[in-house]
Amino acid sequence: MTEREKHYFEILLEEMNGKFSLIMEGHHAIRKKFNGQLDDIKEQQKLFMSLLKASHEDLKKEIQSLRVELKKEIRAVDKRSEARDAELKKEIQAVGDKVDGHEVRISFLEKKVA
Numbered sequence: 001m002t003e004r005e006k007h008y009f010e011i012l013l014e015e016m017n018g019k020f021s022l023i024m025e026g027h028h029a030i031r032k033k034f035n036g037q038l039d040d041i042k043e044q045q046k047l048f049m050s051l052l053k054a055s056h057e058d059l060k061k062e063i064q065s066l067r068v069e070l071k072k073e074i075r076a077v078d079k080r081s082e083a084r085d086a087e088l089k090k091e092i093q094a095v096g097d098k099v100d101g102h103e104v105r106i107s108f109l110e111k112k113v114a
Contacts, residue, residue, distance in 0.1 A: 001009070
């Protein structure tokens, strides 16, 4: 290789080395920007998860509170229903007693008429 070829080759290598350095700097800048955005996304995800967890806990408490209220209401309805059932049984018994009394009177009247 001649001195001139060697000189051109060195120039070419220096130029290639400079271009590789530029590429590496570009990759470094892109990687840095990407990692920064990834960190932002991770922070947003943490915030979202904490908000979601808090919301879940609030809903869980509300549901538990509603369950307690519903159980109280159901018990109250059951008590009213039992009381109403007792009243209806008394009324039905009174009607049954009347019907039994009417049957006796009808039989008595039928015998008298006959």
